[in-house]
Amino acid sequence: MKESTRRSKNFFMKKNIRVVVGMSGGVDSSVSAYLLKEQGYEVIGVTMQIWQDKDEEAVRVEGGCCSLAAVNDARRVANKIGIKYYVMNFKDVFKEKVIDYFVDEYLKGRTPNPCIACNKYIKFEELLKRAWMIDAYYVATGHYAICEYDEERGRYLLKKSVDTSKDQTYVLYNLTQTQLEHILFPLGKYKKDEVRELAKNLGLPVASKPDSQEICFVTDNDYGKFIRENAKEEIKPGEFRDTRGRFLGYHKGIIHYTIGQRKGLGISAGKPLYVVDIDAENNVVVLGYGDEVYGDELISYNNNFISIDKLEKEMRVKAKIRYTAKEQDAVIRPLEDGKVFVKFDNPQRAITPGQSVVFYDGDIVVGGGIIERKVR
Amino acid sequence: MDRIYLDNAATTPVDKRVLEAMLPYYSDVFGNPSSLYSYGQEAKKAIEEAREKVAKALGADADEIYFTSGGSESDNWALKGVAYALKDKGNHIITTEIEHPAVLNTCRYLEKEGFKVTYLPVDEYGLVKPEDLKKAITDKTILVSIMFANNEIGTIEPIEELVKIAHEKNVYFHTDAVQAVGNIPIDVKKLDVDLLSLSAHKIYGPKGVGALYIKKGIKIHSLIQGGTQEKNRRAGTENVPGIVGLGEAIELITKNLDSHINKLTFLRDKLINGILEKIPYVRLNGHPTKRLPGNVNVSFEFVDGESLILNLDMAGICASSGSACTSGSLEPSHVLLAIGHSKELARGSLRLTIGKDNTEEDIDKVLEVLPQIIKRLRSISQIV
Numbered sequence: 001m002k003e004s005t006r007r008s009k010n011f012f013m014k015k016n017i018r019v020v021v022g023m024s025g026g027v028d029s030s031v032s033a034y035l036l037k038e039q040g041y042e043v044i045g046v047t048m049q050i051w052q053d054k055d056e057e058a059v060r061v062e063g064g065c066c067s068l069a070a071v072n073d074a075r076r077v078a079n080k081i082g083i084k085y086y087v088m089n090f091k092d093v094f095k096e097k098v099i100d101y102f103v104d105e106y107l108k109g110r111t112p113n114p115c116i117a118c119n120k121y122i123k124f125e126e127l128l129k130r131a132w133m134i135d136a137y138y139v140a141t142g143h144y145a146i147c148e149y150d151e152e153r154g155r156y157l158l159k160k161s162v163d164t165s166k167d168q169t170y171v172l173y174n175l176t177q178t179q180l181e182h183i184l185f186p187l188g189k190y191k192k193d194e195v196r197e198l199a200k201n202l203g204l205p206v207a208s209k210p211d212s213q214e215i216c217f218v219t220d221n222d223y224g225k226f227i228r229e230n231a232k233e234e235i236k237p238g239e240f241r242d243t244r245g246r247f248l249g250y251h252k253g254i255i256h257y258t259i260g261q262r263k264g265l266g267i268s269a270g271k272p273l274y275v276v277d278i279d280a281e282n283n284v285v286v287l288g289y290g291d292e293v294y295g296d297e298l299i300s301y302n303n304n305f306i307s308i309d310k311l312e313k314e315m316r317v318k319a320k321i322r323y324t325a326k327e328q329d330a331v332i333r334p335l336e337d338g339k340v341f342v343k344f345d346n347p348q349r350a351i352t353p354g355q356s357v358v359f360y361d362g363d364i365v366v367g368g369g370i371i372e373r374k375v376r
Numbered sequence: 377m378d379r380i381y382l383d384n385a386a387t388t389p390v391d392k393r394v395l396e397a398m399l400p401y402y403s404d405v406f407g408n409p410s411s412l413y414s415y416g417q418e419a420k421k422a423i424e425e426a427r428e429k430v431a432k433a434l435g436a437d438a439d440e441i442y443f444t445s446g447g448s449e450s451d452n453w454a455l456k457g458v459a460y461a462l463k464d465k466g467n468h469i470i471t472t473e474i475e476h477p478a479v480l481n482t483c484r485y486l487e488k489e490g491f492k493v494t495y496l497p498v499d500e501y502g503l504v505k506p507e508d509l510k511k512a513i514t515d516k517t518i519l520v521s522i523m524f525a526n527n528e529i530g531t532i533e534p535i536e537e538l539v540k541i542a543h544e545k546n547v548y549f550h551t552d553a554v555q556a557v558g559n560i561p562i563d564v565k566k567l568d569v570d571l572l573s574l575s576a577h578k579i580y581g582p583k584g585v586g587a588l589y590i591k592k593g594i595k596i597h598s599l600i601q602g603g604t605q606e607k608n609r610r611a612g613t614e615n616v617p618g619i620v621g622l623g624e625a626i627e628l629i630t631k632n633l634d635s636h637i638n639k640l641t642f643l644r645d646k647l648i649n650g651i652l653e654k655i656p657y658v659r660l661n662g663h664p665t666k667r668l669p670g671n672v673n674v675s676f677e678f679v680d681g682e683s684l685i686l687n688l689d690m691a692g693i694c695a696s697s698g699s700a701c702t703s704g705s706l707e708p709s710h711v712l713l714a715i716g717h718s719k720e721l722a723r724g725s726l727r728l729t730i731g732k733d734n735t736e737e738d739i740d741k742v743l744e745v746l747p748q749i750i751k752r753l754r755s756i757s758q759i760v
Contacts, residue, residue, distance in 0.1 A: 135687070136685060
């Protein structure tokens, strides 16, 4: 096995070839499981049951990435490949770490990325723990990313996938050295088309399934409704104001808005208006003109670094502020409380609190954090 | 790797003798029992012989035994059939918090249909308190349904006493005896129950067949409408091989019931005592003596039941924990919550149910493997 360069720092478990593959029933995780089996691993497929009781009926009818239909798909794939397969219960921890977080962030006027929370707390913490409990050294997923041990630095590195259009390192920046030691990303060196082709040639029953795009637990894609149903407090309408505090009209509740949003405001002005700030405390959504949506400085918190142990001095990086954003030149420097100050060379559109900023050095993920606020 | 099967409360293998008895009724004696020609009549005869065997095992009359598709159908029929037949008399049903889903979810369905259901609590051993039943009965109560023995923790309920209480108030009494039949001597006349559900695949018979005992004179509607089978009470061409299998299985198990019970009880107590001795932070769930002869149910602190079951599976031991949900993942058991466990502790439970084919070596093997697995799981949960 080519993994021989890795050395185990793990103090309670001997390295072995057993790997738990998180299987969603989709193409990517199915092919991952297949590839690992081909490479000689002892593969165990696991679907994490994360959907909550009350929407069991909804997911049964409508699907969604982790629904019963997904379980059936994953089970069929596991049978086809010839691997063991289990469904494990992650309902409580998913509710606490992902759903509640998602709802709370919106209530605070922020725009969270629940996939990042899920990767951090569920897939690579809780699932890895369960993998260890069944004596599997590794956890694998169908993410497009590369995990490698770098002898020179003496660290595990997270690198962009070969298929850069599919690269998912943005949602993986929270991985720790211990986690990376136990992670396999079999798709990192494949292109999406190759993966689909592979699935087709193997006759995997999921070869033609579309990519999942939306948030898996909001089955009808109506975030507003989901938050209203899951929030402990009532969602109240409030005021739109301009950047100088002047009243512009009424909004439906801050959870319905995100920074940079233009559509659906219901306010007419001479020039197009955009959401530039959300003041949850006063239940105010601040609107501004095009240039007011831009900013070039931000502060991030809950930072995690991968290619370096710690950010000790100023560093030039490429940074991106949302999953779909392009990387931009920036300088990062540590602040006293573990936070990071990010200064972009050029202004960025819609720096959104709650989203993550991820730093790159070429193909290597330096680290990242959650955007606390735009500075200016 | 040799497999050790310790989930006999979930299902049992079909006894070879039962299978032998069933086989002619697939391709040879395949006639429809409702037909007039002899092929059909032979099948009909086989059904009636099976009915007599079931009746004999329960101390019932043959015409009080109705064949169904299994325990769940029997439970559904008993509850819905009585509820609809007596809805003019009252709308109140009494059951317990620890019933099998076949009873619990039927009750929830009936609640949606306008019936009122009282779910009696149980004590720390899973026993229903007779005085609770007494207090719960009102002049609107039409049916009491209490399981004979619990499928998860094995507790045997004081059915005879509970039946007396119901009958003092002229209320029908149904018992789900799916776990009890073949593990406890049952005499429906002595117990005086009005309805009793049983299933073949828990007693080394085939899946997909069961029976409902309906005492003569009990008012009950049919669940399945159609032809005139089962004295016009349960339509559908009979599952002849299955029914023959049920008859054979129940006859075999009741013939040697005493020695069966003795063997299982011996293995059970050896397993329980071994676990309690070898593993710290463990407790026995259910009653120490009023329990099914093959049932072991224990909770381990600081252990995730799901991981435990998977580890045992990898060691070749088939066991269960909690109840599997639709997807196949595990939920904390409603029974363990009802006997006062926290959600966390309920998650760390393990059910091992012994059957007639288990040996002392099986138990020794479990007592060798289980402590190691528990130790390892605990060490991981401490680290992470």
